[in-house]
Amino acid sequence: MKLVTTSLAALVVASGAAQACEITLRSSDTHPEGYPTVVAVEAMGEMLEERSDGRICVEVFHSAQLGEEKDTIEQTQLGVIDLNRVSLGPFNNIIEETKVFSLPYIFRSTDHMHAVVDGEVGADILAEFSNHDLVGLAYFDGGSRSFYNSKKPITSVADIEGLKFRVMQSDVFVDMVDALGGNATPLPYGEVYSSIQTGVIDGAENNWPSFESSGHYEVAGYYTLDQHLIVPEVLVMSKTKMESLSAEDQALIRQAAKDAVPVMRDLWAKREKASEEKVRAAGVEIVDDIDKTPFIDAMDVVYEKHVTSDKLKDLVTRIRAVE
Template identity: 65%
Template structure:
């Protein structure tokens, strides 16, 4: 056994402790349910590179993709309590916690992806990001989650009447459930990972999602009818634990905020390319794509807006979003 002088041993222990402390201070753990290579995962990696570069290595980001740290509902709670430092989540799961997130999650609130980007990049987006703070989170930036449309294994959907009696999986969000039921279909909340087998075995007829999810999940194999109603264009959000945030200097907080904003164009570039690639892939594999007259779908959403835009502040937020040209 090697015997070291007490002073040398003390120096080694002190060095080990200082290395451990530095590591604990600098590595920020970030969660994402999507697989490695997915546009949001790659955008958070880019964000981490910018943070490391601009803080001279004082902070770095380690991305735990593929739901390694848990599904979104679980990771939101862990982030609020500081167990996870950063989290990339769809706005849907925040609807019950941060009221302002209900509005960008409303069906047909955005006329197009371009309209969504303009709203979320501006003052309204910053206002919604700020609304996370009282709930133990710091909103940093919005990413694209694409336009969500219905797909099913039974028939093409060209009109609202075609939805009658069909069972669709939805995210575990009251807005999503109420939206599907207002359209005359049946909503079945279930975890994303169960959807393929549920369609294959006839437990549900279909689901709703964007082009990349429709393709990469394999859902196009069991539900070949994809209908372009684009009922939801729900942004994704990158949030940080306020517990972690409060340990960071104001100067580094500003660096982190700006790095998050600067990662957005990169995410959108990846997203647009992935969307086009996925669209071409499912069409080549035999999916049948149907255009939809959206007007009756939009008209059916009136009770949804009344229910969820239920305060003067939220009604005003709806009006301001719709007024953005």
């Protein structure tokens, strides 16, 4: 209740700037101002404002101002938050079908991921959000996630043995680290820096922009590009809020979200390159010629445990068949 009250207070503060709009959609993001996902939702808001003749605006609360992702998902389901850009990982324990996008090495490349989420499989999984008081609007890029730590360079599966890694609050991610011999520790994103710094954990796993923008590279000097996950992120809307709007406004929102995707992808590609350059210049030791085969082989137990229903097995088959 305290978190919801705090979030409501934060929403009220910003409401003055959007008073000219008939409808102000309040959007949450855990990433900082200027991050590609944040800018993309801001661009969506600009499109909406223009296409609605100033009736619909979007107010973006970046830097986890409204809470960490797990909490903001609940607030969006309750209708306290209107829009929410969230990693798919925290949805894995809520919406079964999202698990397939979080399976290690399910995507062969970023291009393969784009082809999947832009096609029928992506649409089918977005549709599942409606069963959980949410509306799935669009997929954003989350980059390739790789391991980083403060202890040593990881050049093989054996090097992960015994290391404590922060993971998102997802059973799939926990089991992935366990399968590699590490110790998985679910933690909120905002606690990772201090936890590495104080030795509570040895490291975490994430993409170039998150590794850089969070400052984690300052406390974790070893980054191994095993690229075990290419997990898309998702923009969702409160189902209650969506259904309160006219059919015309709903269509405007859906189209603006779709049109924000290429904006985000372009920003993401540029940000990835800039973040990599900054991290390398800071002296972080990068392992980029690793043999992924042993890592992929170790994931058999993860698939056996989590891909159990016929629906999930079918989704995995369909994803692998996409060219």
